[in-house]
Amino acid sequence: DAKTTQPNSMESNEEEPVHLPCNHSTISGTDYIHWYRQLPSQGPEYVIHGLTSNVNNRMASLAIAEDRKSSTLILHRATLRDAAVYYCILRDRAGRGSTLGRLYFGRGTQLTVWP
Amino acid sequence: SAVISQKPSRDICQRGTSLTIQCQVDSQVTMMFWYRQQPGQSLTLIATANQGSEATYESGFVIDKFPISRPNLTFSTLTVSNMSPEDSSIYLCSVGGPRDRAPGEEQFFGPGTRLTVL
Numbered sequence: 001d002a003k004t005t006q007p008n009s010m011e012s013n014e015e016e017p018v019h020l021p022c023n024h025s026t027i028s029g030t031d032y033i034h035w036y037r038q039l040p041s042q043g044p045e046y047v048i049h050g051l052t053s054n055v056n057n058r059m060a061s062l063a064i065a066e067d068r069k070s071s072t073l074i075l076h077r078a079t080l081r082d083a084a085v086y087y088c089i090l091r092d093r094a095g096r097g098s099t100l101g102r103l104y105f106g107r108g109t110q111l112t113v114w115p
Numbered sequence: 116s117a118v119i120s121q122k123p124s125r126d127i128c129q130r131g132t133s134l135t136i137q138c139q140v141d142s143q144v145t146m147m148f149w150y151r152q153q154p155g156q157s158l159t160l161i162a163t164a165n166q167g168s169e170a171t172y173e174s175g176f177v178i179d180k181f182p183i184s185r186p187n188l189t190f191s192t193l194t195v196s197n198m199s200p201e202d203s204s205i206y207l208c209s210v211g212g213p214r215d216r217a218p219g220e221e222q223f224f225g226p227g228t229r230l231t232v233l
Binding site: 034036042043046049085087102105106108 | 163
């Protein structure tokens with residue numbers, strides 16, 4: 001599986017924007033870029049995903065580099081509730097056989113939000 | 116979306132015993148997944164629970180240690196057999212959305228079962 005690289009930790013102040021980077025230099029043309037987050041004592045939850053174009057939803061924005069070798073998750077105004085571990089994951093669009101549907105988690109980025 | 120419940124939410128077990136964890140989904144899904152999250156670590160995929168066929172295990176996980184059942188499209192169980200303290204982890208069930216054969220779909224996770232083995 002293609003690997004992702006994220007900083008171990010980041011910090012932000014409440015109500016400031018947060019840019020969480022992810023490097024995926026070995027991404028293949030069939031990989032979606034997914035972001036999940038895990039709040040303390042909870043299972044992971046979906047944040048956003050994209051393929052080539054930038055994406056926006058109610059939770060966040062995803063900026064994807066033109067060569068797709070990196071992406072940035074953007075939280076426009078961090079809140080205390082956004083403190084979590086954020087995972088950047090590549091998921092095979094083709095979903096061939098043995099890897100269909102599977103998510104493989106890296107270590108993620110621990111985001112701390114200060115009041 | 117899919118709502119997932121797991122039972123038990125937590126348990127403390129003795130070495131050498133087995134524990135069966137249940138995962139119930141509020142809608143029919145094709146694929147269900149079991150993950151393990153050891154203390155302070157990320158999630159590791161254990162296996163894919165397939166309805167009507169044997170589970171597919173990831174490297175490092177075997178059926179004798181983690182037998183899985185998938186009797187229908189809304190339910191699965193994971194058994195942790197002959198437990199040792201190294202099995203102390205959070206075990207999470209996950210499913211794709213109703214159209215979960217599309218790799219772009221989001222995945223949903225249960226709240227997890229926190230297992231402590233003494």
